[in-house]
Amino acid sequence: MSEIPEHLLKRSKAAKSKASGNEAGQSSAAESPASESTDVAAASAGAAEVPTSPPVADLPYLDPEPEPERQTPEYIAAFNKRKRIPFWAMPVVLATPVWAYGLAGTLQQPMVEDPLVEEAAEIYTAAGCSACHGAAGGGGIGYQLSDGEVLETFPEAIDMIVHVARGSSAINGEVYGAERADGNQRISGQRGNMPAQLDALSLEELELVIYHERVNLGGEDVSDERGEEWAEHVREGIESGAETEIDLEFLLACANPDQTPGATGELQGSEETRCPGPLPVAEAE
Numbered sequence: 001m002s003e004i005p006e007h008l009l010k011r012s013k014a015a016k017s018k019a020s021g022n023e024a025g026q027s028s029a030a031e032s033p034a035s036e037s038t039d040v041a042a043a044s045a046g047a048a049e050v051p052t053s054p055p056v057a058d059l060p061y062l063d064p065e066p067e068p069e070r071q072t073p074e075y076i077a078a079f080n081k082r083k084r085i086p087f088w089a090m091p092v093v094l095a096t097p098v099w100a101y102g103l104a105g106t107l108q109q110p111m112v113e114d115p116l117v118e119e120a121a122e123i124y125t126a127a128g129c130s131a132c133h134g135a136a137g138g139g140g141i142g143y144q145l146s147d148g149e150v151l152e153t154f155p156e157a158i159d160m161i162v163h164v165a166r167g168s169s170a171i172n173g174e175v176y177g178a179e180r181a182d183g184n185q186r187i188s189g190q191r192g193n194m195p196a197q198l199d200a201l202s203l204e205e206l207e208l209v210i211y212h213e214r215v216n217l218g219g220e221d222v223s224d225e226r227g228e229e230w231a232e233h234v235r236e237g238i239e240s241g242a243e244t245e246i247d248l249e250f251l252l253a254c255a256n257p258d259q260t261p262g263a264t265g266e267l268q269g270s271e272e273t274r275c276p277g278p279l280p281v282a283e284a285e
């Protein structure tokens, strides 16, 4: 008796049709009188036309449970269908922003303006230096700066920084700078008036414009370690957005007394304060 009895198949069929609202199953159940009381009896009878099912046994099917799927709200179904990121891909997903950021960095590198070039040139023009010293530093009302000229006067940037900050009239008639190639030293005011920049520029801007005159126009070599460190210092200064007021006393404490009137040089190589310009030679090594 491995076969499913015919009546059971019919009953299940009838139940299904009832569940789907088909009246046929019900009417067939009504037609058949309650002659057969149990399934067992029906099975033993083995008749093909056995009533499909007794009403009592049918009760559970009268009110079929609504199918669960139909109740699933749209959004839950949508969530279930949605493709999800497999767990093993998570490291990739999480690392993507970092990677993208890095890529964007490399892609933009050539487009980003270097303050040591663009901003330096802008300040050189905006502060009026170019009007008196020439756009390329070739000289005019003021001395020529290009072709190493300004480097002859100021072997170290710090002394040039002081001179530009306080201007020429503050030390009128005094000797300043190093001995130049022709054996002479500059005498302040001999050529004209170099206007003070104390109130015109921030310390960061001053150092940047000095960098421009010495490196971009004057041809100073900053490819060594000391020069690179200074370039980075200047770049960081301007990129920080800081606008430090120029403190002449501080600058004089950094400058070389042999070349800058009023300088003490006592802060040179100080551990607490970084003087503008490249680090002292001994320190950079």
Ligand code: HEC
Binding pocket: 124, 127, 128, 129, 130, 131, 132, 133, 141, 142, 143, 149, 150, 153, 160, 163, 164, 168, 177, 186, 187, 188, 189, 190, 191, 192, 193, 194, 195, 197, 209, 210, 213
């Ligand atoms: C109004 C014109 C004028 C402007 C603007 C000007 N300078 Fe000068 N600069 C001069 C004159 C004139 C001298 C020479 C002064 C003297 O005789 O002592 C000079 C001297 C200098 C020197 C000394 C050079 C040497 O070899 O002795 C430097 C460095 C310098 N200027 C840098 C600058 C910078 C940087 C700026 C812009 C922030 C600037 N100057 C703006 C006219 C000007």
